Amino acid sequence: MSSPQIEVLIPQEEIQKRITELGAQISADYGDRPLVLIGVLKGSFMFLADLVRAISSPVRIEFIGAKSYEGTSTSGQVQITKDLDKPISDEDILLVEDIIDTGLTLNYLLHVLSQRSPRSIRTVAFLDKPSRRRIEVKGDYIGFTIEDKFVIGYGLDFEQKYRNLKDLCILVP
Ligand code: IMP
DSSP states (O other), X not given: OOOOEEEEEEOHHHHHHHXXXXXXXXXXXXXXXXXXXXXXXXXXXXXXXXXXXXXXXXEEEEXXXXXXXXXXXXXXXXXXXXXXXXXXXXXXXXXXXXXXXXXHHHHHHHHHHHTTOOSEEEEXXXXXXXXXXXXXXXXXXXXXXXXXXXXXXXXXXXTXXXXXXXXXXXXXX
């Protein structure tokens, strides 16, 4: 059985450079206002870990688990697999996503979280694949906009594998 070929799409140096820029922009926008970063598990864990170190505003970290994917095609169903530990009422929220693909997950999470009376909600996504959108939803801060290719690495998986790759890669069958 031949193993799939992995090609680098965005090297780690470029990822880190862009995250420094995103962190500076977010810090400038929020200043000293305390911010709750909500990482969407599992794909955002690496991006969140790097992004949080590039933000100078005071932050609290929360995680929410959401699942909508089976293999390489979306099922169109979003399920919360882990909820927040604490309430978010009157908090400024920054939802941290790995990728906005069809937009179904982000749309669902924004709907669920906005019902919990936060002061504000914005979204930062490491990646955006606008050509795949099935519902109109936009991220406020975007790391990279990419073409319609299935990507792995830097937290993103294919069947739970490859999350530990340092670069963002493409799986070539
Ligand atoms: P949605 O289609 O925008 O709801 O995206 C749901 C989730 O699918 C994302 O948060 C990712 O975890 C996953 N996903 C979408 N596109 C890719 C990809 O190219 N590689 C790996 N995971 C992806």
